[in-house]
Structure formats: C-alpha cells, structure tokens
Amino acid sequence: MKYRMYMVSIEKVVSKPERKAFISFPSSLYRGDPNWIPPLMMERLEHLSGKNPGTEHIQWQAWVAKKNGRIVGRITAQIDSLHRERYGDDTGHIGMLDAIDDEEVFSALFAAAESWLAAGGTRKITGPFSLNINQESGLLIEGFETPPCALMPHGKPWYAAQVEQQGYGKGIDLLAYWMQRTDLSFSPALTRLMEQTRKKVTIRCINRKRFAEEMQVLREVFNSGWQHNWGFVPFTEREFAVMGEQLKYLVPDDLIYIAEIDSAPCGFIVGMPNINEAIADLNGSLVPFGWAKLLWRLKVSGVRTARVPLMGICKEHQFSRIGPVIALLLIEALREPFARRHIDALEMSWILESNTGMRTILEKIGAKPYKRYRLYEKAL
Structure with missing residues (x-):
C-alpha cells in the first residue's frame, strides 16, 4: 500500500530487501557526519525480525518516504501488548525516525504511522522507541558533537522542531552521563558510608x-x-535470556556485578565495552574481515570507552538510606576491571531527568550530563 502527499511517496516496508534499504538509509543521510556510526546490518535485520524476542508482544510496521524514487525518510509504528496491560488499550508508539529536513516528508511519515496506530485503537502515542523503551529510546536534542555509545541513538538537529510541528510535545527527557575513569572519586563522607555498608x-x-x-x-x-x-x-x-546470550560473548565476567544482602540479590550493574568504538569503521558489515576486526578489538587490543546500559536497585532499597550506597559500591566495583582493560571513560545511560537521586549520585562522583534525549507524546 502507498500513501501520497504532494511529491512524497510513502511505502510500507515488507520484504527483506526493503528492510535492508530501511536500515541503510541513515548512512546516506548522515554521510559526512563524523559522529555517525553505521549499525551492523546483521544485527539490525535480526532486530526487525521474529528473532527479536520483543516481537512476541510488539506488533510493528515500518515505512520509507521517497522523493523522485529516492528514500528521504523512514519511521516505524508499534503496539506493545505489555505496555497496554499497564497503561491502557489505547497506547501506541513511533520509532526509528530519520528524515531530511523537509516538513512534507515528516508530515507524510507521521500520517502513515498515525493512521496505522489509529486503526489499532491507539489514542495516545509516545516515542520514539526502537521498538520499545527497553531498546533504543529517545530523540537526541543535545549532544550532537560526539558519537553515540553502543545501543544509543544518534540524530539530526532539525528532528525536534519537525516532530513538534506534527503536534508532539515533551513527555520526559533521558540523560546520558560521561565520566573519565580517573575522575571517579568519593568524598570522605561517601567513603565512610560505603565502608559501613560493606559490612552488610x-x-x-x-x-x-x-x-x-x-x-x-x-x-x-x-x-x-x-x-x-x-x-x-x-x-x-x-x-533477558537472549540479552544474556549476547552479553556472554561481549562482556567479561568481571564487568557484571550483583549486590546481595544476606545472600538475597538487591542490585546489579553491567559495564559493557563500547561496541560502537569497535565497529565505527566497519560500515555496518562483518564480512569479509569485520568479524576478525571486531573480535580482535574487543578481546585483544581493547576499546577505550564503555557504557553502563543496565543498573538496578531493588524497590525495597531504592528510597532507603542504604540504596544509594549500594549504587556507589556497584559503580566502584567497575573501576579496577576498567583500569585493567585500559578503559578510560564511560557513559552511564540512560537516566530519567526525574531521577534526581541517581543524578545526584553521579554528579557527586564526577560524572557530567553530556547528551539529552527526548521522549514525545501526542493524543490522537
């Protein structure tokens, strides 16, 4: 099915060649951007297939926008049954948005996505998500001058204005914090608290x-x-099982820590070598020599940056006196293995702007917010 608006043609993405074109489009859009890192085609194809375990509860559809036969934009729309169980049967999402700076293109893309969502009963739209909030989330609105870390989106400066022109408003912002390993420090007061907590x-x-x-x-x-x-x-x-299979090969054992009180888990942290650093020059392909380069860089020569993509403290401890200290102990646990691997800096992401507790902890130990991503919402 095709939608047409003025000179813009909108086409559904259905076949594998069409999915490849959908995935490849950003690399042409970002050509010349020194901070763009092409994703691995193999990984993105699996993400947009039944191999992605999220598709067990997510229905999605993708479209590309064309002008004169050339792709100039893309978008997805999703309905997540798990989200609907929590927030109502009228919720839906958009994602994987990239396009030239052209209002007609954005209008045509959003018209297709919103029409599909409305047909599925959607009245409240949030996003962008790829494909839900536990995957790549948010629209980059600050921090264009540095490359994204692994599993974080990049963007163009005009996206925010174009999205808002389509009637979307701010839902909430996500922050990414950057820290030099050598800047990680704990005040005497924090150090005392950490030493007391180590006993428990x-x-x-x-x-x-x-x-x-x-x-x-x-x-x-x-x-x-x-x-x-x-x-x-x-x-x-x-x-989480599929994620575990991926982490098993990408993340050494001593970069995943679990906190326990009386042998009961109460928190965890995952420090992941920044895969984007390792694949930056592979142009999205692991053949013919990409596999060898990737493995060499991850296992032998190493990368110099990392990301903490997952961290959690059990609900019962989050607002207790001990909760923030458990977080500090987990962060501290990564310092020595990072140093041993010559990892010089790390990104902590993402953090909800409303999570003042975690933001305060990070800023007290030397981390600085350096990227901001926005989640939008709209009522149909």
Whole structure:
C-alpha cells in the first residue's frame, strides 16, 4: 500500500530487501557526519525480525518516504501488548525516525504511522522507541558533537522542531552521563558510608557457570527497581535470556556485578565495552574481515570507552538510606576491571531527568550530563 502527499511517496516496508534499504538509509543521510556510526546490518535485520524476542508482544510496521524514487525518510509504528496491560488499550508508539529536513516528508511519515496506530485503537502515542523503551529510546536534542555509545541513538538537529510541528510535545527527557575513569572519586563522607555498608552488602561477579539463572536474577531486580518509572515495560524472561546470550560473548565476567544482602540479590550493574568504538569503521558489515576486526578489538587490543546500559536497585532499597550506597559500591566495583582493560571513560545511560537521586549520585562522583534525549507524546 502507498500513501501520497504532494511529491512524497510513502511505502510500507515488507520484504527483506526493503528492510535492508530501511536500515541503510541513515548512512546516506548522515554521510559526512563524523559522529555517525553505521549499525551492523546483521544485527539490525535480526532486530526487525521474529528473532527479536520483543516481537512476541510488539506488533510493528515500518515505512520509507521517497522523493523522485529516492528514500528521504523512514519511521516505524508499534503496539506493545505489555505496555497496554499497564497503561491502557489505547497506547501506541513511533520509532526509528530519520528524515531530511523537509516538513512534507515528516508530515507524510507521521500520517502513515498515525493512521496505522489509529486503526489499532491507539489514542495516545509516545516515542520514539526502537521498538520499545527497553531498546533504543529517545530523540537526541543535545549532544550532537560526539558519537553515540553502543545501543544509543544518534540524530539530526532539525528532528525536534519537525516532530513538534506534527503536534508532539515533551513527555520526559533521558540523560546520558560521561565520566573519565580517573575522575571517579568519593568524598570522605561517601567513603565512610560505603565502608559501613560493606559490612552488610556483598558485591560479587556474575557466575558464568550459572549464567542463564544469573540473568534472570538481574531481570527480577531490574523489573522490581524500575517498575514505577515513566513508561516502564517489564523485560520478559526470553528477552533477558537472549540479552544474556549476547552479553556472554561481549562482556567479561568481571564487568557484571550483583549486590546481595544476606545472600538475597538487591542490585546489579553491567559495564559493557563500547561496541560502537569497535565497529565505527566497519560500515555496518562483518564480512569479509569485520568479524576478525571486531573480535580482535574487543578481546585483544581493547576499546577505550564503555557504557553502563543496565543498573538496578531493588524497590525495597531504592528510597532507603542504604540504596544509594549500594549504587556507589556497584559503580566502584567497575573501576579496577576498567583500569585493567585500559578503559578510560564511560557513559552511564540512560537516566530519567526525574531521577534526581541517581543524578545526584553521579554528579557527586564526577560524572557530567553530556547528551539529552527526548521522549514525545501526542493524543490522537
């Protein structure tokens, strides 16, 4: 099916060649942008297929916009049954938005996405998500001058104005914090609190022999700790199991830590080498020599930056005196293995702008906000 608005043609993405063109479009749009990192085609194709465990609860459709036969924009629309269970049967989402600076293109893309969502009963739209809030989220509105870390989106400066022109308003902002490893420091008062808490809290590495079980422990802590956050959707067992299989090969054991009190898990942290640094010059392909380069860079030569994509403190401890200290102990646990691997800097992301507790902790130990992503909302 095709939608047409003036000189813009909107086409549904259905076949594998069309999905490849959809995935490849941003690389042409961002040509000349030194901060653009092409995603791995293989990984993106799996993301937009039944191999993505999120598709068990997410229905989605993608479109491209064309002018004179050339792709000039793209968008997806999603309906997430888990989101609807929590927030109502009238919710839906948009995502994977990229386009030239042209109001007609944005209008045509959003018309197609909103029409599809409305047909599915949607009256409240949030996003962008790729494909839900537990994957790439937000529209970059500050921080265009640096490349994105792994599993974080990039963007063009005109996106925000074009999205707002379509009637979307701010829902909430997500922040990414940057920290030089050598800047990580704890005040004497924090150090005393951490030493006192060590008597009650055990920080241990993940047990690789029980990796699948350990990942479900992380899932339970995450779902407990994040359940009241804006737009929260729980991870399913299969989603975390698949994520675990990926982390097993990409993240060393001593970069995943679990906090326990009386042998009961109460928090965790994952420090992931910045894969974007390793794939920046591969142009989205692992053939013919991309696999070798990627493995060499991750396992031998190393990368110099990392990202903390997952961290959680159990609900029962979040607002207690001990909760913030558990977070500090988990962050501290990464310092020595990062130093051993010559990882010089890390991104902590993403943090809800409303999460003043975590933001205060990060700023007290030397981290600075350097990117801002916006989640939008609109009532149809």
